[in-house]
């Protein structure tokens with residue numbers, strides 16, 4: 032299997048003027064007996080055609096909530112209180128149930144961490160893949176079978192596996208099948224929320240390399256969530272770092288790795304901590320992120336920030352340009368000003 036880095040990891044485009052996915056000022060809260068958690072607190076991001084966009088941050092910072100909001104999978108007590116989500120210039124939040132049914136799979140699909148365990152145990156692999164075709168495209172069974180075999184070949188699984196049941200396949204193979212199913216109708220956006228975390232490291236890398244190859248040949252865009260920042264940096268063109276429901280830094284992934292501007296990004300990059308599972312202290316940083324108790328005054332990160340100044344306790348920094356194609360939300364980072372000679376061009 033070729034390495035993920037084949038062809039350079041950051042050769043992809045920037046978010047285009049016509050993004051595939053455009054999220055504007057998204058706000059999502061969960062209200063429970065313990066109070067209200069503003070899980071996503073004003074997030075905006077664009078993902079361009081053919082772009083792999085990574086979302087990083089500690090457990091509980093709101094990554095899955097964003098993914099589920101895009102797929103319209105959020106359920107009570109979650110509530111989208113503001114913002115818009117446009118997929119191919121179509122507002123996902125106002126789609127009817129029927130429109131949503133057509134949009135899922137065809138325009139966007141999602142691979143979850145535990146998806147491989149959610150396959151129907153009494154249906155063969157072939158039946159499960161063909162189900163997508165016959166339900167959404169009303170095609171004859173023979174054609175569906177041929178397309179199912181072709182899909183399996185894309186993820187390096189032989190056609191005779193169409194007759195296998197999920198329990199007859201390894202975990203890695205099952206997850207490959209799930210990825211094939213997600214790509215069955217050639218969606219423009221693939222969302223992957225911890226897609227390989229349950230698998231061993233070698234299998235994880237193989238699968239991600241395969242996704243990278245498929246992405247290059249089929250051209251879909253990806254929203255990629257993983258706790259493995261090193262994998263994310265290798266795989267994604269651009270990355271956003273999230274803290275307590277907000278994006279605190281967005282840049283091309285190699286720039287973020289080499290020149291992180293936000294102290295939280297630096298801590299993440301240095302520590303490569305476990306970003307899922309129980310909340311733990313970040314190496315080199317005290318305490319855990321703010322919880323439902325609410326955000327601290329000023330910058331949410333200031334109680335943990337080794338560089339916090341007095342102003343950080345008062346002023347809440349917004350995400351703003353810090354360099355070309357590089358945004359950060361930190362008072363320590365001066366705002367990027369486009370040179371006047373460039374403005375004149």
Ligand SMILES: Nc1ncnc2c1ncn2[C@@H]1O[C@H](COP(=O)(O)OP(=O)(O)OP(=O)(O)O)[C@@H](O)[C@H]1O
Pocket residue numbers: 061062063068070088089090091092093094095096097107108109306307308322323
């Ligand atoms: N069903 C729910 N009810 C109440 N609060 C919830 C619910 N789901 C998520 N939350 C809260 O919303 C916040 C964001 O959670 P989310 O799962 O989006 O974070 P995450 O970054 O994806 O974390 P992880 O990496 O652990 O999956 C957390 O504080 C979480 O406790």
